[in-house]
Amino acid sequence: MTVTIKTDEQQRARHLAAMRHSAAHVLAAAMLDLMPDAKLAIGPAIDTGFYYDFDLPRTLTPEDLDALNRRMRRIIKQKQVFQHSTMPVDEAKSFFLERNQPYKVELIEDLEREASVAEVSLYQNGDFIDLCEGPHVANTGAVGAFKLLRTAGAYWRGDENRQQLQRVYGTAWETKDDLNAYLKFLEEAERRDHRRLGRELDLFSFSEDIGPGLVVWHAKGGHVRSTMEDYWRESHRAGGYEFIYTPHIGKASLWQTSGHLNWFSDNMYAPVEIDEQQYYLKPMNCPFHIQVYKSRTRSYRELPLRYTEAGTVYRYERSGVLHGLLRARGFTQDDAHLFCRPDQMDSELTRVLQFCLGILDTYGFKDLELELSTWERGETTKYAGEAQDWELAEAGLVKALDELDLSYKRMAGEAAFYGPKVDIKIVDVLGRPWQLSTIQFDFWLPQAFGLEYIGEDGSARRPFMIHRALYGSIERFFGILLEHYGGAFPVWLAPVQVVIIPIADRHNEYAQQVAATLSEAGVLVDVDTRSERMNAKIRDAQLQKVPYMAVVGDREIDDGAVNVRLRTGENCGALQVAEFSARVQDRAQSRSEAL
Template structure:
C-alpha cells in the first residue's frame, strides 16, 4: 500500500487537502480551532478543537460535501511570509496557533491563504484547491492535545487524496481489503479474543476458540523444538529489580517496563523478557563442555508498557507470550547452532506457507553507544562472528545500524504482512555479554573455566503476533489443523429424531479421531446456519438430510465455496484425519 509520506507528490497534495478540510470545517463549525495537520504514511489528518461539538460518523458526509464545494471554487493557494509579531496578532484569539508560534524562531513565518481561510504552514502546497478534489475522509477519533492526558480532547479526522479519481478508487479498494484482513475484525467475527478497558488496554484475553489456535501453535513449536534437543522450562512472570540490574536491562530498558512493586523490602517487576531467568537456570548447576550445547526453551508470558497509541489487538500488546529459547554454546559451536536455528525458522515458514520475508543483520550504532553495553571489543567480536556465520551459510541479508539488542547483534527475519508495515517475526541474537554479567561458565576439555556464548532465539516470535499475522494472511481461513472448529454438522431438520441421531453419530466418529467438531441443530433455517459457519471460517460445513442418513454419507461444503461434495462417512473421516495429521494446507 502507498506511503503518502514517502511519495513527494502525494505528500504535497495531501498536506494541501488537510487545509482544504480545515477550511470546510471552519465553514460548518465557525468556532473551530486547529492544532496540526500533518501528512502521515496513511494520508493526512488534522487535530481540531470544536468546543462542545463532537464529530460523529453521520457528520462526515457533510464535511466532504463542503470540501467538494470549496475545491470546485478553484481558489488559488497563496504562500505568504509574515513576521512573528504579525503572526501573533493574526492568531491572537487562537491558543493553539499561539503555542505553535511561540516555539518558532524569530524571523519570517510562512502561512498559506486560500480564499477565506489562512493557516500557518511551512508548505509546500499545490497551486489551487481544485487539485485536491479526489479525496476521501477515512476515520475520526478523539486525541489529547500534545498527547497529554491532562489536556483537553481534540477531534482528529483522517483522510486521503490522490491526483486522479481512479487512483483514489483503487486505494479505497485496498483499504477495504485491509479492513477485511484486519485480525481484530477477524478475531471478533470468529470469537477468538477480546479486550476491555476495565481489564486494561493492551491486555487481550483469548476466548475458547482463540485459545485453541494458541494451543495448536504452542504444540507445533514445542514438538519441533523437542525433536531438535530443546529442554522446556517454566519460569515466573516477575523478577527482582536486582535481577534486571545484573542483566543490564534495568539501565537500558526500564522505560519499557511496568513500574516496580515494593513488597517486604524487595522490589519486583513484571518481566519484559526471559533471558535473565534462563541465565539463572544455567547457573543452577555445574557444566562441562560435554553438556553443551544446552538449549532451554519456554513459552513465556512477558509484559512491556507499550505506548497506548502503538497497541493493536494481539499484534502488539502489553502482555504477550514469547516462543523464547536460549542456547548455551562454546565458541566453536556458534556456527552449527546458528545454522540449526536458521533451518528451524525457514522450515517453520515453509510449514505456514510464509514466503514474503527478508533477513536483516541488526548492528549497534557506533555513533550512539549510550543504549548499548559498553564494550567495544565485545561488539566488534560479536558483529564479526555473526556476519561471518551468515556469510558462510549463504544467507542473503541487509545490514541495519542501530537495531541491535543492547547486549549484542542479531539476525531479524522481517515479514511484510498483508496489511500494515513490515515487522520482525523471528530473531536470533548473539550474546557474549549476559553470560559474563551472570558469571556463567563451563569446564573445558583442558580443565579450565570458560564463559559460554548465548544465542537468544524466537522462531514464532510471540505466539500472539504470529497468530495475528496468520489470521491476516489467510483472512481467517486457517488450514484445517489450526482451525478452532474444523467441522460443523448441520442436520437439515432439527425436529427429525432419526436425522439428529445420525448427526450425533457423525460427531462421535469425528471426535474419536480428535476432530474439533460442533453440532448445530438450532431451529434457525439452514441458510442462516450456513452463512454463520462461513463468517466463522469453519473449514468443513456438513449438511445431513434423509439421503445422507440412509446412505451413511455426508454432504460437505468447503469454506468460501458454493459447491457441495458427497462422500461416504468413513472415507470423509479418514481423509480429514490424514489432512489434520499431516498439517496440510490443502483441503480435499
C-alpha cells in the same frame, strides 16, 4: 536502471507527501469555513494520507465530515495557489494571536526558544494562512483524489495533561483509482479485523472487570492456541531446545543488574513489596533464563545451550495505544535464549534462522522481509561489548543469511546498544508487513550477569548469547494469523473441523454415529441438530469458517456416506465416511492449507 527506478520511487513518495500535507491545509481551511471558532493545532502527512488536529466548540458528527468533504472539494476546484512567505517572529505571534490561534503561537514560541529563529515560514492558499515549512503542491487543484475517513481523540502534543483535541483523518491519492483501491483495502482490513473476528467466532475477549489489555481466551480460541503451542513444543523438541519454566516476578535487584530498571522501567508495572523486598512483574524472560545458565559452572562441552519457554510477560502500555491482541499489556513470548561458543556461532545462526523460516512457512507465511540491523562502526562508546564481537556477530548473521540465499535489507546503525539482530517480517494477504521473529545478539546481559564457561584450556570464557523470539508474542501472532486467514484457519488449526448437518430429525442418529467415528479418529466435529433448515445450517457453519460441512440424509444413510461441502462453497459430493475421515486427518496432520 535500478537507480532510475529508485529515484522515481523517491520522487513519487515526496510528491505524495507534499500532496497529502496540502490536503491537510485544505481541510483546515474548510474547517475554519465550517466553524470559524476552530483552533488549529498540527496537520501532517502520514503514511496513506493526512490528519489535522483541532480544538473545536463541539464534537464533530458524520454530517460534519460530509460538509468538510464538500468544502474541500470546492477549494480544490478553485486551484488556489500555495504561496510561501516569511514573517518576523513577533509579527507572526501577534498575527496568530489576533486570529485566536493559541496553538500556533505556542509552536512559534517553541521555534523561538529551541531553534532561536528570527522569522517563521508561512504558506497561504486563498484566505487561509498556516505556519508551515512546506513543501506543498503548486495549487489546491493538485491535491488529487481524497476522502475524509474518521475522527479520533488526540492530546495536544500527545500529552495526556494537555488539551484534548479532535483529529480528523483523511486519505489522498494521485488518482481516483488509487483512492478506490485503498478504500477497498480498508474495507477488507475492517472485515478481517481480529477484534471483530474474535467476537464473531467466539475466540477471545477483554473483560472490563479484569482490566484493559489483558486477554481472556475462550474455548475455541484456546483450542487454536493450544494447537499452536503443541506445534511449538514439537518443533522445539526436534530442534534441540530444552524447556524451562521461570517465575512471573523477580526482585528489584535482578532488574537493576539486567538494566531493565534503567532503560525499560516506563514499560514495567509498579513493584509489589514482599518481606520488605520489592518485586517486579517480568517484562521479559531473559534475566530468568540467565539464572538457569548460572545455576552451576558450565563447561565448553555443554554448549550450545538452547533454552526455551512460553513465558507470559507484562508491560505497561498507555491505554491509548492498546489494540486488541496486537498490543496488549499481558502476553506470552515464545522466548528462546541460545548460549554458544564463538566457534559454534555460525552454525547456530544458520540453524536458528532456518528453524524460524520453516515454522513461519508452516503457518502459511511465504512472503517475508528480512532486516539486518548493525551498529555504527566506530561509535564504540554507544555500544555494550567488544568491537571484535560485534564484527564477528555481524559477519555470522550475514553468512547465515547468504547461506540460506535470503535477500535482506541492511539497516546500518539501527542495532540496539546490546547487539546486532535479524528481524523477520511477514507480509500478510493484504500486503501488510508485520514484524514477528527476531534473532538478537546480546553483549550486555552476559557481561552484566558475569556469564562464563570453562574453556578447553581451563580458563573462564564469556559465551555468546542470542535472544530468539519466533511468534514474538503468541497473542499477537494469533491476531495476525486471524487477520491473514480472515478467520478461516487451515484444518490443523481450526477449532471445529467438521460440522455434520442432518437434513431432518430422523437423520440425527446417523449424524451422531458419523460424529463418533470421526471423533475417534481425532477429528474435531460438531453436530448441528437444531431444527433449522439445511441451508441455514450450512450458512451458519460457513460464517463460523468451519472447513467442512457434512450433510446427511436418507441417501447418505443407505450408502454409509456423507455429502461434503467446503466452507469456500465448493461441493465435493458424496464421500464414504472412512474416505472423508482420512481426508480431514491428512490435511490436519500435514498442516496443509488445502481443504
